[in-house]
Amino acid sequence: MPHSELMPIGVFARRSGLTSSALRFYADCGLLPPAEVDPDSGYRYYSAGQLARATGLRRLREIAMPLATAEAVLGAGPGEASRLIDEYVGTVLGDAEAVRRQAALIKSSLAGVPGLPIAVLMGPVLADAIEQVLTATAREPGMPVLGGLRFEADPEAVTLTATDRYRLSSRTLVPAEPAAVTWAATVDGDDLRAAVAEIRRSARVRVDATPHGIRLRLAGRADQHCRLLSEEFPDHRLMLASLPEVTTRVTVAKDALLRALEDHPGERIALSVTGQAMSVGAHPTSPLPAAVTGPALHLSFELITLYPAVSTAIGPDVLLDLRGPDRPVTIRSADRGDLTTVAMPVKPDQST
Structure with missing residues (x-):
């Protein structure tokens, strides 16, 4: 190839984003040999056709990919x-x-302080509760606490709570052994998600508090450690205590409501409660049978808010406590109150 169509190593280095020394190294490794080497001076030249491979190699090495894998x-x-x-x-x-x-x-062992025993819970039950409640978390820059799960224990119960400010989900568990102390902290949601599979495989889980996290001691399995979040958790108790009075109460089959939500084409869903039925969508064709007490009501939800609240409810029937078109709605099992979600409606959208 004529030299006029080749680039000296310095020019090729600038165009590819690789240094001259890196190019010499990749040439010696056989990953990116020069198109031509001057037999007298030993100077290396590269072709324009080699730029794509050089750029790809640079990007792969930027993510620390080993040379053998990058070559493959x-x-x-x-x-x-x-x-x-x-x-x-x-x-x-x-x-x-x-x-x-x-x-x-x-790090927890360096503190020199043994973990503080908090509670003993059934592993599969705790795993289910974590997955259910974490549906109400959010990844929001500047507010990492919204990605966490509030863990509260007292001698009678352990309560898990999460909120993304549009939903609040809470589940209360009865400990397999009475909680040793009254204790509360916010646990990193990603750490809990990563630990769920191991938690589910342990019949019992002992929760110990450490200076910077919780240690989950699993029967016959490796301990799991989850970090604590230092930011203040939203005052969920005040929010629950200040909920307005319920005006309309609806009980509807969970599976039927989920199917109606899945079949709805839009991202925003209109709900209408009239008589003894619930309708999904602005122009429903098949109202869902429901037990209704209170006046008729029309309200709208974002699908991403309503669907997780319904899908995580325990049992065959879902109970919705309605307070008005712009007031929080409480969603829970019709016969079990240990998992509760509070969801905010949105202003009705004429396009739904």
Whole structure:
């Protein structure tokens, strides 16, 4: 190839974003050999056609991908390359999570203070409760506490609560053994999500408080450590205590309501309660049979607010306590009150 069509290593370095020393290293590794080497001076030249590979190599190395894996990605088709990248990222995240958890355990042991026993709970029940309540969390910049779960224990019960400011979900659990102390803190939601699978496989889970988190002691399995969030949790008790009086109460089959929500095409859903039926959508074709006490009412919800509240309810029937078109709605099981969600309606949308 004529030299006029080639780039000296310095020019190629600037265009590819790689340093000259990196290019020499990748050439020696066989990952990116130069198009031509001057036999007298040893100077290296690269072609424009090599820029795509050089740029791809730079990006893969920016995420610390090993050379062997990067070579496999560069030599693969788009589908296989994507799979290899996903596989690498999954390995990195798994390793990072294992390191973080081990570091948290080491830090808790450095404090020199044994964990404070809080409560003993049935593992599968605790895992279900965590998953149900965490549907009301949110990732919001500047407010990490909205991604956390409030853990409150007293001698009679353990209560888990989460809120994204549009929903509030709370579940009360009866401990397998009475809680040792009265204790409350906000636990990192991501840590709990990561621990759920292990919690579910343990018949009993002992919850201990440490200086910076909670240690979940699992029967026959490795301990799980979850961080505490230092930000103040929203005053959910005040919000619940200040709820207006219920005006209309509706009991409807959970599965039927979920199907109606799933079949609705829009992101905003209109609910109408009249007589002994609940209608989903502005122009419903099949009202849902319901037990209704109180006056007729029309209100609207965002699907992402209403659906999780209904889907996590316990039991075959859902009870909705309505207070008006712009007032919070309480959603819970018709026969069990240990999981409760409070959801905010939105202003009615004429397009639903």
